[in-house]
Amino acid sequence: MTKMISLDTSSKLSGWAYWEDAVLIDHGVIDMSGVKDPEDRLNRMCCSLTSLLADHTPDIVVIEMAVVTTNAKTQRILSEIVGAVRGWCVSRAGNCAFYCIRPTEWRTKVCNKAEKPPKSKKYGLKEWDISKAREHFGFDPVTDDEADAVLIGLAYCRLFVI
16 A cells, blocks of 8 residues: 655645545644744644654655745745655655655646646635635535645646556
């Protein structure tokens, strides 16, 4: 059995999805929005994510690549979170593959052939993500972060057919 965790991370809300043999088993959100201090929030998010990984011991971790062009501080924070997850995977001595996927890549992979995803938040990206998760899996995600995590996993499955 191949176990996978797919993640859409941020310092406040991180979506996650757990898969077994390309079948969605569980999903949710890690919520640190109540933690006021930014460094404490970042540390707690990194700890919560690595605890999630330790609890599920995935063979594959798929995470959205941090692509922020307008705010260097946000880019640094997202990069640190991705680094913490990558560090967990590397520490497993080759027993956990790590894959970063661009937002444009995963959104394209979850579309129907004639469909194109919106290009920015301004044009309803969050709503589109939630509706896509509903369309593919039949549930209403709590947040777009949860929807994104599920769709990131689906895109990986379609890319590599696990």
